[in-house]
Amino acid sequence: MRGNAALAGSPPCRYPVGFRMNAVSTSSFVLSRKHLLGIDGLSADEIGGLLDLSEEFVDLNRQIEKKRTTLRGRTQINLFFESSTRTQSSFELAGKRLGADVMNMSVVASSIRKGETLLDTAATLNAMHPDLIVVRHGASGAVELLAQKVQCSVINAGDGSHEHPTQALLDALTIRRNKGEIGKLTVAICGDILHSRVARSNIILLNTLGARVRVVAPSTLLPAGIERMGVEVFRDMRAGLKDADIVMMLRLQRERMNGSLVPSTKEYFHYYGLDAAKLKFAKPDALVMHPGPMNRGVEIDSAIADGAQSLIQEQVEMGVAVRMAVLEALARNLPNA
Amino acid sequence: MQRNGARPILLTNARVIDPSRDFDQQGDVLIADGVIKDAGRNIRAAGVPEGAEVVECNGRVVAPGLVDMRAFIGEPGAEHRETLASASQAAAAGGVTTIICQPETDPPIDDPATVDFVLRRARDTAIVHILPMAALTKRLEGKEMSEIGLLKAAGAVAFTDGTKSVMNAQVFRHALAYAADFDALVVHHTEDINLIGNGVMNECEFASRLGLLGVPKEAEIVMLARDVRLVALTEARYHAASVTCSESIDVLRRAKDAGLPVTASATINHLALNENDVGSYRTFLKLSPPLRAEEDRIALAAAIKEGVIDTIVSDHNPQDVEVKRLPFADAAPGAVGIETMLAVGLRLVHDGSLSLLKLLHAMSTRPAELLDVPGGTLRAGSPADVIMFDEDVPWVLDRSTLKSRCNNTPFDEARLSGRVLRTIVAGRTVYEYV
Numbered sequence: 062m063r064g065n066a067a068l069a070g071s072p073p074c075r076y077p078v079g080f081r082m083n084a085v086s087t088s089s090f091v092l093s094r095k096h097l098l099g100i101d102g103l104s105a106d107e108i109g110g111l112l113d114l115s116e117e118f119v120d121l122n123r124q125i126e127k128k129r130t131t132l133r134g135r136t137q138i139n140l141f142f143e144s145s146t147r148t149q150s151s152f153e154l155a156g157k158r159l160g161a162d163v164m165n166m167s168v169v170a171s172s173i174r175k176g177e178t179l180l181d182t183a184a185t186l187n188a189m190h191p192d193l194i195v196v197r198h199g200a201s202g203a204v205e206l207l208a209q210k211v212q213c214s215v216i217n218a219g220d221g222s223h224e225h226p227t228q229a230l231l232d233a234l235t236i237r238r239n240k241g242e243i244g245k246l247t248v249a250i251c252g253d254i255l256h257s258r259v260a261r262s263n264i265i266l267l268n269t270l271g272a273r274v275r276v277v278a279p280s281t282l283l284p285a286g287i288e289r290m291g292v293e294v295f296r297d298m299r300a301g302l303k304d305a306d307i308v309m310m311l312r313l314q315r316e317r318m319n320g321s322l323v324p325s326t327k328e329y330f331h332y333y334g335l336d337a338a339k340l341k342f343a344k345p346d347a348l349v350m351h352p353g354p355m356n357r358g359v360e361i362d363s364a365i366a367d368g369a370q371s372l373i374q375e376q377v378e379m380g381v382a383v384r385m386a387v388l389e390a391l392a393r394n395l396p397n398a
Numbered sequence: 399m400q401r402n403g404a405r406p407i408l409l410t411n412a413r414v415i416d417p418s419r420d421f422d423q424q425g426d427v428l429i430a431d432g433v434i435k436d437a438g439r440n441i442r443a444a445g446v447p448e449g450a451e452v453v454e455c456n457g458r459v460v461a462p463g464l465v466d467m468r469a470f471i472g473e474p475g476a477e478h479r480e481t482l483a484s485a486s487q488a489a490a491a492g493g494v495t496t497i498i499c500q501p502e503t504d505p506p507i508d509d510p511a512t513v514d515f516v517l518r519r520a521r522d523t524a525i526v527h528i529l530p531m532a533a534l535t536k537r538l539e540g541k542e543m544s545e546i547g548l549l550k551a552a553g554a555v556a557f558t559d560g561t562k563s564v565m566n567a568q569v570f571r572h573a574l575a576y577a578a579d580f581d582a583l584v585v586h587h588t589e590d591i592n593l594i595g596n597g598v599m600n601e602c603e604f605a606s607r608l609g610l611l612g613v614p615k616e617a618e619i620v621m622l623a624r625d626v627r628l629v630a631l632t633e634a635r636y637h638a639a640s641v642t643c644s645e646s647i648d649v650l651r652r653a654k655d656a657g658l659p660v661t662a663s664a665t666i667n668h669l670a671l672n673e674n675d676v677g678s679y680r681t682f683l684k685l686s687p688p689l690r691a692e693e694d695r696i697a698l699a700a701a702i703k704e705g706v707i708d709t710i711v712s713d714h715n716p717q718d719v720e721v722k723r724l725p726f727a728d729a730a731p732g733a734v735g736i737e738t739m740l741a742v743g744l745r746l747v748h749d750g751s752l753s754l755l756k757l758l759h760a761m762s763t764r765p766a767e768l769l770d771v772p773g774g775t776l777r778a779g780s781p782a783d784v785i786m787f788d789e790d791v792p793w794v795l796d797r798s799t800l801k802s803r804c805n806n807t808p809f810d811e812a813r814l815s816g817r818v819l820r821t822i823v824a825g826r827t828v829y830e831y832v
Contacts (some may be wrong), residue, residue: 200725201609223609286603385519
């Protein structure tokens with residue numbers, strides 16, 4: 062996994078011999094595609110390659126000198142049509158640590174309100190010759206639509222209820238580091254499956270790696286045909302968590318809370334909120350995850366979120382590493398790379 | 399449209415299909431003075447009129463021109479999408495000789511002056527017949543019934559709120575009851591908007607994978623079932639504008655078996671495509687109601703054959719790129735179809751689902767009957783709205799060649815078999831494929 066096979070092909074070190082830093086990549090993994098629009102279509106080998114590359118960046122990110130130069134000269138635009146704190150900052154940090162020039166564009170309150178369409182924005186940005194565009198948009202399929210109209214690589218940072226591939230990859234990395242082989246695990250994904258791009262990307266990824274996947278939610282938060290997407294469906298949290306290795310909680314959006322799809326946050330927490338009593342039904346060494354931001358007391362009890370079984374902070378750390386790996390793997394495919 | 403001065407036309411050695419008489423035989427059709435003089439066997443033997451244009455059909459089909467019960471045209475108010483003139487050009491190329499335009503215009507066709515405007519404008523600019531349906535409720539708001547009597551007298555052929563459903567059952571009941579007094583046909587888009595919610599395609603596994611919210615079939619079935627109860631109460635003539643799922647067919651069959659004056663259309667899109675054709679968020683396949691499962695498509699074709707669904711419509715709805723080049727959920731629904739409805743409909747003949755006679759019955763004779771408008775027949779003395787087409791010739795659709803002002807066809811690059819070679823309206827040739 063961390064062999065030195067690719068050392069020969071790496072750029073010359075700018076630092077004196079003996080200076081301790083990971084300035085060179087040890088993995089030669091190349092993602093042989095232009096864009097990362099979703100987990101759907103990635104092979105187990107491609108996922109494994111991305112996770113292996115991510116491991117290197119985990120080590121790098123724990124050092125004082127975190128900077129690499131593989132994206133030096135490259136321009137990365139973070140184009141966010143939906144507000145986001147953690148994903149945007151994670152991509153920004155990832156790009157900067159790899160040496161790219163990173164520009165953040167939050168379009169939530171700018172030109173799109175003046176009537177400029179998604180594709181006009183795409184054409185405008187394309188004319189500025191970026192190398193990588195990271196896009197989040199509230200509509201499913203919007204990132205794919207944009208990718209058709211630009212020449213650079215596009216990374217989906219979440220499109221509607223469709224996919225959020227880097228979240229699924231960082232979840233997989235977190236699971237693999239704590240539990241080893243993912244294919245041997247039972248993962249329960251709990252909460253608002255209907256509207257969740259995180260759930261979809263995770264269901265596809267975990268199935269690709271051979272894990273046993275369950276979803277746990279009230280019927281109002283389950284999409285049609287979910288039982289044919291490679292999951293076991295549970296409406297009861299205790300039954301759904303029984304003997305699970307990983308309990309993955311999802312955020313419940315505020316607008317779904319009050320009577321439209323669930324009666325109240327109180328009732329939701331009672332039946333679907335993760336607390337110590339429900340977590341007991343999972344394996345004793347089960348670990349808890351949440352993509353954030355959390356609604357404490359709605360889908361997860363604070364004591365669990367901050368407790369010994371929680372991987373939530375580690376997920377954030379893995380997020381930067383995974384995004385560095387994705388940026389670098391795609392950049393290796395760019396012209397003149 | 400000029401109706402006089404045309405040379406007589408003798409279409410000879412044709413496969414003459416007249417669904418109004420269950421006629422499908424080799425023969426000739428003689429047209430003069432804007433009407434059909436005769437259609438049948440051995441007409442040529444009786445002599446060719448002086449000065450007549452003799453068209454050797456070489457066994458190709460001659461049939462009544464199509465009557466399309468559901469087309470959305472942008473005039474007045476959205477001429478950038480489609481004018482009466484451009485729609486008529488597209489219709490002529492597709493073998494449609496009568497277009498029934500929908501009242502969802504700006505302003506809507508909800509007063510007699512607008513009906514009159516459309517009729518005059520069509521007379522002056524269109525090359526096929528265009529007749530309007532008028533709004534069932536004022537401003538298409540579903541709140542107050544429109545002037546059904548006066549609108550009918552002005553020339554409205556039926557009453558509908560277009561793509562909108564009248565959600566208020568009391569308003570709909572009263573509109574039905576009042577329309578019945580004038581023997582007016584009420585055409586209704588049957589979708590419960592609350593059950594649609596934010597849905598944008600059929601509720602199914604594929605929608606879930608795409609992350610698109612679904613429209614359940616029940617949105618249609620519930621509304622259709624409600625309507626049938628209200629028809630039983632009011633005895634109004636009622637037509638479901640576009641049914642899409644197999645359960646709706648059961649509702650229709652029960653209503654017809656009970657003797658209720660209920661009829662229905664299916665769109666050419668729902669007869670030829672299914673939910674999977676949405677593919678990777680193709681907005682040209684975003685329709686209202688949405689494309690359903692393949693089982694539903696097959697059931698619709700069977701229902702046409704059985705006669706439970708009466709008519710096939712184009713549901714022609716031109717939308718420009720500004721409202722289509724958007725993420726799927728944000729894009730406007732609708733597809734153009736008037737120019738391709740026959741060619742696409744022939745797929746159902748070639749795959750054995752329908753006889754050619756049945757297809758043409760559902761596209762010409764039956765809609766003309768329901769609306770009580772001329773056309774849909776080759777009987778002597780009828781208006782000479784006639785088409786000649788080759789049912790087999792293969793071609794590939796290139797959407798840039800469509801005559802409509804918008805080219806949002808779901809059949810771009812589709813392989814089609816059969817195309818219209820000549821369209822005759824009121825005795826004059828308005829389209830010829832060269």
